[in-house]
Every structure is written in structure tokens, then in C-alpha cells.
Amino acid sequence: MSMVEQFDARSCVLLRLGDRRFALAAEQIAELVAPSRVFRFAHRTTEIDGVILRRGRVVPVCDVAEKLTGKKLTSRRFYLVATQKRGASLDWVALPVSGECELITADLTPAGESDSPHVAAWLSHDGEVIEVLNLDALTPVPGDREILTQGGSPEAHA
Amino acid sequence: MQFASTHKAPHARTEQIILFRCSTQVFAISSASVQEVRSVDSLAGSPMEIDEPTLPKVRHMFRRGEQNLYVVNGAVHFGLRPSPASLILLLRRSRTALLIDGIEKMTTMTRLQALPAAFCHEERVWYRGLTVLDQNVIPAVSPEGFLTADELFLLDALVSRMVVTETAAANGIGLGL
Numbered sequence: 200m201s202m203v204e205q206f207d208a209r210s211c212v213l214l215r216l217g218d219r220r221f222a223l224a225a226e227q228i229a230e231l232v233a234p235s236r237v238f239r240f241a242h243r244t245t246e247i248d249g250v251i252l253r254r255g256r257v258v259p260v261c262d263v264a265e266k267l268t269g270k271k272l273t274s275r276r277f278y279l280v281a282t283q284k285r286g287a288s289l290d291w292v293a294l295p296v297s298g299e300c301e302l303i304t305a306d307l308t309p310a311g312e313s314d315s316p317h318v319a320a321w322l323s324h325d326g327e328v329i330e331v332l333n334l335d336a337l338t339p340v341p342g343d344r345e346i347l348t349q350g351g352s353p354e355a356h357a
Numbered sequence: 358m359q360f361a362s363t364h365k366a367p368h369a370r371t372e373q374i375i376l377f378r379c380s381t382q383v384f385a386i387s388s389a390s391v392q393e394v395r396s397v398d399s400l401a402g403s404p405m406e407i408d409e410p411t412l413p414k415v416r417h418m419f420r421r422g423e424q425n426l427y428v429v430n431g432a433v434h435f436g437l438r439p440s441p442a443s444l445i446l447l448l449r450r451s452r453t454a455l456l457i458d459g460i461e462k463m464t465t466m467t468r469l470q471a472l473p474a475a476f477c478h479e480e481r482v483w484y485r486g487l488t489v490l491d492q493n494v495i496p497a498v499s500p501e502g503f504l505t506a507d508e509l510f511l512l513d514a515l516v517s518r519m520v521v522t523e524t525a526a527a528n529g530i531g532l533g534l
Contacts, residue, residue: 238494240487241382241435243478250473250487250494257487257494259475285474292475341477 209307211322211331214279215298216264217272222305222322222331229280229291231300246339251293253280258291263337267317272297283334285341292338307331372469374488376461376495377446380437383461383495385488386446390500393447394460400445404428409515412508418516419454421447427512428454429503435483453503464490469497 210225232253237260239249248260258280264272278293279300305322310333319333373388404417407427414433418425426447432439442456469486483502488495504512 240384240494240496241437241483242476242480243436244476244480247475252489252492252494255489257470257473257489259473261475288474290474292473339475339477341474341481 208304210302210304211307212279213301213303213324213329214294214296215300217268217270217297219268220327220329221267222303222324222329223279223281223334224319224331225302227281227283227334229282232278232280232293234275234278234295244339248295251278253291253293256291258293260293260295261338262295263332264295264297266337267332281334283338292334371465371467373463374466374497375446375463376490377431377444378458378461379431379435380440380458382435382437383493384431384435385466385490385495385497386500387497388463390449390451391446392449395445395447397443397445397456405516405519407512407515407519409511412511415504415508415512418512424452425513425516426452426454427504427509428456430456432456432458434503448500448503451500451503452509453500455503466490466497472496 211222212225212228213220213222230253232251235251235253237249237251246261248262250257250259252258260278262272264270272295274297275295276298277296277300279296280291280293283290283292303322303324305324307320307322309320310318316336317333318330320331322329322331374385375388375391376383376385378384400417400419404419407415407418409415414430415427416430417428419428420426428445430439430442431437432442440458442458444457444459446455446457448455466488469488471486472481472484480496482505483498484496485499486497488497
């Protein structure tokens with residue numbers, strides 16, 4: 200494997216979930232916001248806590264800490280609002296994090312076949328090897344295109 | 358010669374909605390989808406009891422014209438803690454009557470946002486979308502989302518069997534005595 204294949208310098212945001220740090224590609228990050236009121240309503244998607252309101256937009260809150268660390272976050276310091284491309288649309292999702300976030304540039308090593316689906320790549324920072332997350336593997340994904348079409352396009356009111 | 362533009366900013370489209378409560382939660386429904394609001398007491402005596410273990414949200418049915426109308430308990434439908442219901446919303450162009458705790462108010466919504474795609478289970482059928490009212494996020498229910506075609510088929514079949522059994526019992530036949 201050549202160095203070009205092995206390393207790819209990218210901007211990433213480091214996030215803290217409990218005792219561990221993870222990274223997300225910086226281009227996926229929309230903003231970092233202070234915790235605000237979480238609105239909850241009846242639904243069956245257990246991974247989603249509720250929604251927050253950001254700039255008039257409804258953003259689902261998805262706590263990925265339990266999947267990644269085995270523990271739910273006991274304190275939420277910020278919401279890292281990330282974007283996900285779903286077909287033609289760009290969805291926002293708010294990830295609760297328990298500490299400061301940091302923007303870094305690092306060389307990424309692509310994930311191998313034996314890595315978990317939630318690992319997009321690896322980076323090394325401050326002597327720590329950190330997983331760069333594949334958000335699509337951590338947040339709920341509609342499995343049934345028909346259901347998504349039915350509910351996903353309510354008539355819009357100007 | 359050019360005429361002065363007569364273009365005016367379009368009026369925001371609005372929709373009249375009813376905010377209703379099931380258990381501890383508030384939902385919105387388009388008032389155009391509601392044909393009638395009745396007190397639970399006003400239906401006492403006439404409904405037929407239904408006991409279909411796979412559909413615990415439907416416990417009663419009543420006839421209106423040629424149709425069977427099925428009463429869906431809103432709290433059970435949304436997986437909320439059951440609470441004493443006081444009102445029934447008869448839905449327009451539907452065979453569903455919705456049992457609710459109460460009506461909060463009638464109001465107007467100007468914007469309905471799509472349910473974020475991260476919500477990927479039954480809620481996609483339950484809701485038309487989400488609306489923001491007084492800094493609160495309220496799900497707007499889809500009137501068609503309370504009973505699927507399969508559920509209606511199952512209920513119709515159950516009611517037909519019940520009617521046949523009752524008729525046979527009333528006529529004293531089919532008991533093999």
C-alpha cells in the first residue's frame with residue numbers, strides 16, 4: 200500500500216463521549232450548540248431522544264454514546280449538530296457530547312474490513328488512536344423507501 | 358411601455374388545526390379532517406365491544422349509516438400511558454373515530470416540517486409532519502395513520518363473525534342442542 204492510499208490529511212472535529220474521544224469529518228459538522236430544550240413526542244425510533252429547534256429547523260437528538268462506549272452520557276455539555284446526506288436531501292442530527300470539541304487536521308488511515316461499521320477511518324492525535332465515525336452506521340436509517348416517501352414529504356406550507 | 362409591477366408578497370398558506378391531548382402529550386390534527394366531536398357519554402349503549410388481542414387500541418365499534426366505525430384509543434395507538442378519555446373525534450372520509458382525553462384549543466399553523474428521516478418506524482405513518490407553535494414542537498397526525506387497510510379488514514371480518522354468532526344465538530340455531 201502506498202503512502203497516498205494509507206494517509207489522507209483531513210480536517211476533523213474531536214468530540215468527547217464520557218472517557219473516550221472520537222472524531223467526525225469536519226465537513227459533516229454544521230455547528231456546536233449549548234444544550235437546549237429537548238421536545239419529546241410519541242415515536243418508536245428508540246435511538247432518537249427527541250428533537251431540538253435550531254434556526255427554525257427541527258433537529259433530532261441521537262445519543263450515540265451508548266452504542267460507542269456502552270454507557271449513556273450522564274451530562275450533556277453541547278450538541279454537535281452534524282449533517283447527513285439522505286438521497287437528495289441533507290438531514291441534520293444533534294449528537295450530545297460530554298466535553299469540549301476540537302478542530303484538528305490529521306492524517307487518516309482508512310478503516311479495514313475487520314473494523315466495525317461505525318468506523319470510517321482512524322487518526323492519531325496526542326498519542327491517542329481515535330476512531331473517525333461513520334455517522335450512517337450510528338444513526339437510524341429508514342429501511343423502507345415506501346414509508347419514507349409517505350411520511351417524508353408532507354405538504355409544505357409557505 | 359412598462360407597467361408597474363403589481364406583484365404582492367404571497368400570503369402565507371395557513372391551516373386550521375385542533376390541538377388535542379392523549380395521555381400527557383399534545384397532538385395536532387387538521388380541523389378539515391374532523392367531522393364531529395362527541396362526548397364519550399353520548400355514545401354509551403350503542404357501541405359494540407371488540408376484543409381482538411392483536412389490536413388492543415380498538416375496543417369499540419359502532420354503526421353509522423352503512424359503515425362500521427372503529428374507535429381507536431389514541432393513547433394506546435401512540436404507546437402512551439392509558440388515561441381517561443372524554444371525547445371522540447369522528448374523522449371525515451374515514452372509518453376511524455379517535456378517543457382522546459380532551460381538546461386544548463383550535464389554532465392555525467403556517468408551516469409543517471417533514472418528520473426528520475432519522476425517525477424511521479411507525480411514526481412515519483402516524484404523522485404528516487411537525488409544526489412549531491409557541492416554541493413547542495407538535496406532531497401533526499395523519500388521519501389515515503390510525504388504522505391500516507389490513508387492520509380494517511381484520512376488524513370487519515371480526516365484526517361479521519360477531520354479528521353472525523349473535524344472530525344465530527338470537528334465533529336459537531347453530532347450538533347443536
